[in-house]
Amino acid sequence: MKMVELQQSFTIEQFYKGISQKRLVGGKCRRCGKIHVPPRPLCNNCLSTEFEWVELPKTGKLLTYTIIHVAPSQFQSMAPYAVGIVQLENGVKIPGMIKETPLEKIKVGMPLKIEFEECLQTQQWPQWSRYYFKPA
Amino acid sequence: MKGKPLASIVSAGLSKFGKLEGLYAREIFAQAAKEAYERCPNLDPKKDIEALFIGHMGESYEHQGHTGATAADWAGLLHIPATRTEAACSSSGVALRTAIYAIASGLCDVVMAGGVEKMTHRSTPEVTEFLAMASDFPFEQWHGITFPGLFALMATAHMHKYGTTETQLAHIAVKNHYNGSLNPKAHMQKEITLEQALSSRVIAWPLKLYDCSLITDGASCLILTRPEIAKKYTDTPVHIIGSGQASDTIGMYEREDFTSLRAAKLAAKQAYEMAGVKPEDIDVAEVHDCFTIAEIIAYEDLGFCKSGEGGRLAENGETTLKGRIPVNTSGGLKAKGHPVGATGTAQAYEIYLQLTEQADKRQVNGAEIGLTHNVGGSGATATVHIYMRG
Numbered sequence: 001m002k003m004v005e006l007q008q009s010f011t012i013e014q015f016y017k018g019i020s021q022k023r024l025v026g027g028k029c030r031r032c033g034k035i036h037v038p039p040r041p042l043c044n045n046c047l048s049t050e051f052e053w054v055e056l057p058k059t060g061k062l063l064t065y066t067i068i069h070v071a072p073s074q075f076q077s078m079a080p081y082a083v084g085i086v087q088l089e090n091g092v093k094i095p096g097m098i099k100e101t102p103l104e105k106i107k108v109g110m111p112l113k114i115e116f117e118e119c120l121q122t123q124q125w126p127q128w129s130r131y132y133f134k135p136a
Numbered sequence: 137m138k139g140k141p142l143a144s145i146v147s148a149g150l151s152k153f154g155k156l157e158g159l160y161a162r163e164i165f166a167q168a169a170k171e172a173y174e175r176c177p178n179l180d181p182k183k184d185i186e187a188l189f190i191g192h193m194g195e196s197y198e199h200q201g202h203t204g205a206t207a208a209d210w211a212g213l214l215h216i217p218a219t220r221t222e223a224a225c226s227s228s229g230v231a232l233r234t235a236i237y238a239i240a241s242g243l244c245d246v247v248m249a250g251g252v253e254k255m256t257h258r259s260t261p262e263v264t265e266f267l268a269m270a271s272d273f274p275f276e277q278w279h280g281i282t283f284p285g286l287f288a289l290m291a292t293a294h295m296h297k298y299g300t301t302e303t304q305l306a307h308i309a310v311k312n313h314y315n316g317s318l319n320p321k322a323h324m325q326k327e328i329t330l331e332q333a334l335s336s337r338v339i340a341w342p343l344k345l346y347d348c349s350l351i352t353d354g355a356s357c358l359i360l361t362r363p364e365i366a367k368k369y370t371d372t373p374v375h376i377i378g379s380g381q382a383s384d385t386i387g388m389y390e391r392e393d394f395t396s397l398r399a400a401k402l403a404a405k406q407a408y409e410m411a412g413v414k415p416e417d418i419d420v421a422e423v424h425d426c427f428t429i430a431e432i433i434a435y436e437d438l439g440f441c442k443s444g445e446g447g448r449l450a451e452n453g454e455t456t457l458k459g460r461i462p463v464n465t466s467g468g469l470k471a472k473g474h475p476v477g478a479t480g481t482a483q484a485y486e487i488y489l490q491l492t493e494q495a496d497k498r499q500v501n502g503a504e505i506g507l508t509h510n511v512g513g514s515g516a517t518a519t520v521h522i523y524m525r526g
Contacts, residue, residue, distance in 0.1 A: 012274045038274055064296065064394055066288030067341035068280060072265040075280040080338075083281050085289060085389045095389045096279050108296045130278070 010039035010051045016128040022116045024058060024131065026092060027051040037092050057089035058114045059136050067103055074125065082106055086133055100134035111136035139412040141375035143239040144366035144526060145358050147176035148481075148488045153354035153473040154256075154323040161198055161254040161355070162210040165190070168250060168355040168478075169211035176359060178369045179246075181212060185359065186244040188218040189235045191228025191251030192477040196266045198254055203477075207252060211357075222477075224270030225426060227251055228356065229480030229510030229519030233381045235360050245365060250357030251482070253475035263351050267476070270513035272387040284348055286388055286514040287427035288340035293394035294429060295342065297444065302342055304447030306333035308428035309346040311456050312464050316471025318497040323352045323473030347428040352473025356482035366526060372492045374506075378411030378522035380404060388514040395444075397515035400437040404509070404520045408439075411522040415439035418461060418522075419503040420490045422483035424511040425468040434509050435463070438520070457498060465490065465498045480510040480519065491525045 027039025031048035065084030149172030204218035228251025235249035316322035336345035366373035380403035425431035432446035487506035
């Protein structure tokens with residue numbers, strides 16, 4: 001698949017455009033080096049406005065998780081489902097669902113890798129793709 | 137050396153908490169205001185109250201925004217400046233903080249701070265969705281993380297790091313339900329057992345139904361004055377001697393640590409320093425037990441025990457009514473209920489009752505110094521206030 005270049009505007013919209021192309025990207029501050037996920041227009045560490053896109057590692061480990069039984073309207077048909085916070089190999093932390101594993105096999109510290117999926121949204125929600133995690 | 141009072145509470149009001157069918161938020165707020173007026177006959181509300189600060193989280197519940205002006209009108213305070221504060225579950229903790237700004241700046245002598253929320257007429261999935269708005273949309277809500285889910289993530293992390301158990305969480309629920317059974321305004325006024333708490337259905341593992349606070353309707357308010365004029369209105373004012381507020385990332389996933397709330401620790405540090413008191417000086421506290429794990433984390437963030445020992449503090453009964461430091465004597469968010477926008481000033485209402493010996497069956501004898509801890513969302517906002525008998 002040919003990659004479409006992300007625009008040089010470091011926005012949440014551009015992050016999810018990356019996800020739709022199966023790319024996990026962050027905005028790296030050119031001044032202090034902090035990697036922002038999601039990207040931001042203003043570095044909250046050094047106040048710089050100069051960034052570059054960096055590809056993020058697609059593997060990491062599970063820091064904490066929960067199994068959601070009572071879900072909001074949009075996710076009711078999926079419950080119960082697991083969500084967790086994953087620390088990628090470069091230290092960046094992102095949340096996401098954990099799929100393709102029996103729920104009882106999920107453990108803090110387990111290695112996970114990222115996967116991408118299309119998702120059709122109900123009205124009022126953006127038409128973004130979604131990433132999730134599965135056992136590495 | 138205790139700090140100088142920032143402002144004084146001369147009266148307070150609380151509506152009944154519960155499922156208040158057929159009432160709008162503004163009507164519930166009027167109930168709280170009426171109690172505050174009746175409690176303080178020396179106050180002429182229309183003449184004396186110069187401004188209203190009111191916490192309210194959600195327009196979605198009643199399709200109604202613009203709560204400041206509406207609440208002022210329904211409280212009989214038409215035409216005063218009325219300002220709504222919104223910081224999720226800490227909306228009225230922030231209203232109180234803002235009211236203190238108004239008094240301490242010298243701009244106002246007498247103000248009302250309060251909060252309101254009407255929630256129970258909506259379905260659980262709707263309320264779940266509305267509450268999730270207190271969290272980050274593009275990463276947390278988008279990935280199906282609910283509000284209980286965020287605190288469940290903290291619970292899993294706390295259990296993994298410190299060995300905190302589901303039974304210790306259940307001890308919080310049992311204690312707060314017992315306290316609620318002594319509070320005629322609490323939403324739930326019945327005791328529960330550890331077994332009931334542990335066997336209740338899972339909401340967001342490891343949190344079960346009895347680990348979660350209630351979806352409740354209710355309103356609360358305080359009348360605050362400059363400390364120098366408080367005695368004009370009452371012989372028994374309660375002075376606010378410390379106030380702290382801090383913020384953190386909206387996305388919980390971005391934080392260093394999931395077992396502590398940095399904003400709460402910062403707010404507590406500010407409030408303790410301002411008040412000139414230490415954690416061991418606190419006689420009674422109302423903390424933000426939106427989930428049982430949140431009360432355990434609050435013990436640690438407020439310095440009632442060391443990091444990681446919150447579970448044992450609960451298990452050993454040190455925070456019960458007869459314990460070393462009674463916490464959530466009102467029943468807390470867990471049993472008194474959690475009408476989101478009303479919670480911060482409802483906590484202050486309980487401390488006001490305790491420090492004026494009006495807490496009846498749940499009175500902590502001789503309580504001189506109290507504390508409230510009010511958290512917004514998963515901890516992107518926190519306020520801590522410290523109170524002293526006047």
